[in-house]
Amino acid sequence: MTSSGSGxxxxxxxxxxxAVxxxxRERVVPAEAEIEQTDAIPAELRAEAARMGLFGFAIPAEYGGLGLSMSEEVRLVAELGYTTPSFRSMFGTxxxxxxxxxxxxATEEQKQTYLPxxxxxxxxxxxxxxxxxxxSDPAGLATTAVRKDDGWVINGSKRYITNAPSADVLMVFARTDPAATGGDGISVFMVERATPGVSVAxxxxxxxxxGSLTADVHFDDVRVGSETLVGGEAGEGRGYRTAMRCLAHGRIHIAALCVGMAQRLVDESVAYAASRSQGGQVIGAYQLIQGLLxxxxxxxxAARALVTQTAAAFDDGSDTRIGPSCAKYFASEAVGRIADRAVQIHGGAGYMRxxxxxxxYRDARLFRIYEGxxxxxxxxxxRQLLRDAAAPGAAGVRGAS
Structure with missing residues (x-):
């Protein structure tokens, strides 16, 4: 597992x-209504985010990023999660x-060329x-890449691709070995959006x-050079394994984003309960409202503690599989519960656009779907628990004491 950076x-x-x-809180939160209405992030917010280094906070400093460790990244992402998740999505991928x-x-040459x-x-x-x-299951992956002269020809379609309408480059997963099954025989290519044959629906x-844009992407006889194969010749057939390693990092990232939204929802709930009067007193005085809070x-x-511990274990390499999945699973489900209670605390007002x-409430629902x-x-x-239990010298659930 490649670390994002040393911190x-x-x-x-x-x-x-x-600064973030x-x-x-001062620039993005006031723009939330505009973002909702226009389905777009204002250009000035994007430009300022780029100046602050937010497009590369998880990329090592030698490639032009901030080089945050996972433990640092989750703290930053929790701050980003306090506002509309579409803001973070703009540079999240x-x-x-x-x-x-x-x-x-990627090869070192590819990293030096593309990551900055x-x-x-x-x-x-x-x-x-x-x-x-x-x-979730790679067995049905139908996009193909076939060798042609000194490069490859890609054909197929992708669905629900985040940032596709504004993307400059796409990491495209395609089957390069038609005889392979499941996750085998899949490679990943760096395909620039302007390449002939690439179209976005x-x-x-x-x-x-x-404000977070997704769309289908189609590849119609897209010709790319051999240099676009991630990892070079050694990377052929290793794309799906690369994807799974990327998703482990991404799951902790999304879990931290859920923590940020959860904090915002708790703040909104407490503020409303402390100010909304009913029956001659603020609704926060009623025990049933207090129970929801x-x-x-x-x-x-619980979500914040789990994400913090999981990030630390990811950084030291002691848990790069179960922890990320536990954190993403719990935090995404938890923020859904918190959003539901927030609407309930607001009563009829919570149902109003x-x-x-x-x-x-609508934004949070996606967290339980993407990144697995x-x-x-x-x-x-x-499955990992069962594999661990079958291993020689198994000593119980990792992370337990």
């Missing part, structure tokens, strides 16, 4: 966190699953794995997360 150090990190917190394809699988463009925000990257018949109309605060505390908790559904996380966790 900034506490004092430098504190400065970054303070101020930017999010650069730092996450798309950028990590290069960090995990991704880290600076010059390029927006997309992770093109999902297809109509291949999401109209953006999807989603339940929530307005207490349950949400407990979910928030324009009220933040109504928007976050909750059900996939259950399978990952249980």
């Amino acid at each position: 900034l150090g506490e004092s430098d990190l504190a400065e970054v966190l303070a 917190r101020a930017f999010v 650069n730092n996450g699953i798309a950028g990590h394809v290069l960090l995990e699988g 463009k991704i880290a600076s925000g010059e390029w927006t990257a997309s992770f093109a794995l999902t297809e109509e018949g291949a999401g 109209p953006k999807d109309v989603k339940m929530g997360q307005a 207490a349950d949400s605060a407990t979910d928030l505390y 324009g009220v933040p908790v109504e928007r976050f 559904t909750s059900q996939i996380q259950q399978l990952v966790i249980a």
Whole structure:
């Protein structure tokens, strides 16, 4: 597992966190209604995010990024999660699953060539794995890459690809060995959006997360050079294994994002309960409302603690599989519960468009689906536990004391 970086150090990190917190709360939060209405991030917010280094916070410094460790990254992402998740999504794939394809699988020459463009925000990257018949299970992956002269020809379609409408480069997963099954025989290619034969369908109309753009992408006899194969010749057939390593990092990242949204929802809930009067007193004085607040605060505390511990274990290499899945599973389910309680605390007001908790209720639903559904996380966790139990000298659940 390739580490994102060795870290900034506490004092430098504190400065970054303070700057990001101020930017999010003073600039992005006031723009939430506009983002919801226009389904777009204002250009000035994107430009400022790039100047702050947010397109490359998880990319090592030698490639132009901030080089945050996982433990540092989750603290930053929690700050980003306090506002509409579409803001983080704008640069999330650069730092996450798309950028990590290069960090995990690319040659040094490829890293030097491509990562600085991704880290600076010059390029927006997309992770093109999902297809109509291949999401959680790679067995149905139908996109193909066939050798042609000194390169490859790619044909196929991808679905629900984040940032596809604005992407400059796509990490495209294609089957290069037609005889292989499952995750075998799949390679990943860096395909620039402007390459002839690449077309992006109209953006999807989603339940929530307005401003985070997704769309289908089609590849019609797309010719790419051999240098676009991630990892060079040695990378052929190793694409799916690279994807799985990227997803481990991405799952912790999404879990931290859920913690940030959970904090915002708790704050909105407490503020409303402390100010809304009913029956001659604020509703927070009623024990049933207090129970909802207490349950949400407990979910928030538990999610934050789990994400913090999981990030530390990821950094030291002691747990790069069960922990990420546990964190993503718990935090995404927890923020859904917290969002539901927030709407309940707001009563009828919580069902009205324009009220933040109504928007976050819709936004939160996606967290239980992407980067691996909750059900996939259950399978990952249980299967790894059973493998560990069957190993010689098994000593119980990792992380337990």
